[in-house]
Amino acid sequence: MLWAREVGLCTHQEFLRPGRPGLSISWSLRPHGPLDPLWWATRLCSTQTPPLYDTQVRMHRRRFWTLLLLTLLLLLLVGLLHVDVEMLTPLLGGQTEGLPVTNIMFLKTHKTASSTVLNILFRFAERHNLSVALPAGSRFHLGYPWLFLARYVEGVEQDGPQRHFNIMCNHLRFNLPEVQKVMPNDTLYFSILRNPIFQLESSFTYYRRAAPAFRAAPSLDAFLAAPHTYYNQSPSLNNAYARNHMWFDLGFDPNAPVEESYVRARLAEVEQRFQLVLIAERARRRELEALCLQDSAPKNKTQITDRRLQPFQSGEASILGYNLRQGLDNETLRMCQRMVMPELQYMARLYTLQFPAKPPKDIPFLKA
Numbered sequence: 001m002l003w004a005r006e007v008g009l010c011t012h013q014e015f016l017r018p019g020r021p022g023l024s025i026s027w028s029l030r031p032h033g034p035l036d037p038l039w040w041a042t043r044l045c046s047t048q049t050p051p052l053y054d055t056q057v058r059m060h061r062r063r064f065w066t067l068l069l070l071t072l073l074l075l076l077l078v079g080l081l082h083v084d085v086e087m088l089t090p091l092l093g094g095q096t097e098g099l100p101v102t103n104i105m106f107l108k109t110h111k112t113a114s115s116t117v118l119n120i121l122f123r124f125a126e127r128h129n130l131s132v133a134l135p136a137g138s139r140f141h142l143g144y145p146w147l148f149l150a151r152y153v154e155g156v157e158q159d160g161p162q163r164h165f166n167i168m169c170n171h172l173r174f175n176l177p178e179v180q181k182v183m184p185n186d187t188l189y190f191s192i193l194r195n196p197i198f199q200l201e202s203s204f205t206y207y208r209r210a211a212p213a214f215r216a217a218p219s220l221d222a223f224l225a226a227p228h229t230y231y232n233q234s235p236s237l238n239n240a241y242a243r244n245h246m247w248f249d250l251g252f253d254p255n256a257p258v259e260e261s262y263v264r265a266r267l268a269e270v271e272q273r274f275q276l277v278l279i280a281e282r283a284r285r286r287e288l289e290a291l292c293l294q295d296s297a298p299k300n301k302t303q304i305t306d307r308r309l310q311p312f313q314s315g316e317a318s319i320l321g322y323n324l325r326q327g328l329d330n331e332t333l334r335m336c337q338r339m340v341m342p343e344l345q346y347m348a349r350l351y352t353l354q355f356p357a358k359p360p361k362d363i364p365f366l367k368a
């Protein structure tokens with residue numbers, strides 16, 4: 001009663017109903033339980049002085065609820081912040097657990113923005129002086145489209161113990177037992193996937209000349225209208241581009257019967273082996289565009305002034321590249337050149353750095 005009077009809830013002037021001092025609160029005005037401030041007021045005040053449901057009571061009620069909600073919200077935010085900080089602290093370097101991850105196997109799937117990830121890994125390897133499992137000799141892929149074999153890697157066959165590498169990220173068709181011959185036991189495995197509709201659209205243009213099924217179709221619409229008419233289950237592996245391409249890159253049979261048990265078993269293999277599967281998004285790109293590029297619009301091969309930055313062209317697609325801004329200081333220029341340098345040129349660069357005694361990779365299209 002003392003508390004209620006001190007906060008102004010039980011003065012006769014405020015709560016007595018004029019002319020009806022002994023009337024109980026009607027059902028329509030009855031408080032709604034212990035969390036309702038009016039419920040407490042009616043129990044702390046005298047039964048002979050029932051409160052009115054007037055403007056001041058509603059004002060106090062709103063204040064009560066506002067304070068309660070703000071308190072609960074603050075407690076919730078503090079709890080979430082505590083959880084987030086605990087989760088992110090290892091990533092932010094506050095309390096790292098163990099050594100940084102430097103043994104990485106990235107399965108580079110086709111037409112999924114995987115070249116973006118590969119280029120990041122190339123630059124990461126060069127910056128931290130890490131070894132890369134590069135294609136042997138004059139090759140640019142690790143045996144693709146055949147299943148990967150360890151002998152496709154430059155320098156893996158040598159006297160003494162089997163050589164291991166820090167990073168593997170060039171195109172290959174996944175074959176775990178052979179990959180494990182090249183990569184350390186503590187390797188992090190990850191890959192990237194894309195909406196299969198968009199992936200097929202991109203593949204049709206890019207591999208139009210390479211895949212017999214695509215060559216036979218007059219258009220993508222025609223292919224989609226009757227895919228089995230154009231798809232040829234011949235021994236040629238080039239038709240893998242036309243069916244279940246990401247499935248093929250993962251090392252699975254694109255011509256296997258469409259059975260739920262088989263599909264689920266293969267997906268379980270992916271979940272067991274790959275600790276991370278990406279779906280690409282990238283905000284950092286906009287920052288680099290503003291720093292490095294003449295303009296953000298990509299250029300076709302005839303518009304690229306520096307031939308060393310021209311990407312390889314395939315099929316009917318026009319693979320675009322970029323021109324760098326003029327007047328960049330030397331350090332920024334070198335950084336920007338590494339950022340926009342296409343995949344084949346950067347792989348050749350790493351090959352020369354890693355195997356200086358061997359002939360450099362020859363990139364014929366840059367000499368045309």
